[in-house]
Amino acid sequence: MHTAFEPTATWYSDARQYWKDVPSTVEGMLGGLGRLTDLDVRDSTWFLDDTTYGLDCGAGIGRVTKQLLLNFFDRVDLVECTGKFLEQARDDVLKQEVETGRVDRLFHTGLEAFSPEAQRYDLVWCQWVLNYLTDDDLVLFLKRCVAGLKPNGIIGVKENCAVSEYVMDHEDSSVTRSDAVFKSLFERAGLHVIKEAVQSSFPSDLFTVRM
């Protein structure tokens, strides 16, 4: 046990001599722990990779990805339940971005059945789609989204808001919720609101749109 660092006079030459005798292999580089190389490189890759990722939920034809999310994030994934919209995104609206890899994964599924990959996203954006989920499915979906966020990741929600708690629409099986109902669901999912705004300049006969 030493309490101070007192290098010997031959400090550097001793190290060089030591390494001269070590085999020129991965095992040699890792002092016999070559089996750890994959784990080592995996975590270093996470550490160095600052590629930013967004997820567009209920992406439709990719309108929000194209006009908004790709301005902020290096890569965007889409999740959407209507196949023809996703095809339009892939083959037309986002064709170039798919080819260059800026649009990465396209998930054809409903949010109620979707689980994002762990710690992948800086932002999960849900716009005009949470009205298609039941309350319980919405809470479970948000909890799964939390698991899909990087450590400083956030969830963005932009939805119509009603004055009364719930306004049902049986034509498209959707429900418009009040701001208070949304907040209680966010709380049930273990989330808290860090920023809020109201969409401006929309026609006055529409629902209020809150972010």
Ligand SMILES: C[S@@+](CC[C@H](N)C(=O)[O-])C[C@H]1O[C@@H](n2cnc3c(N)ncnc32)[C@H](O)[C@@H]1O
């Ligand atoms: C009003 S559009 C909004 C599309 C897009 N977010 C935008 O703002 O351009 C609603 C979208 O939600 C999708 N959708 C409906 N129910 C869904 C569900 N359970 N899971 C995922 N997407 C759903 C529809 O197919 C449609 O593309």
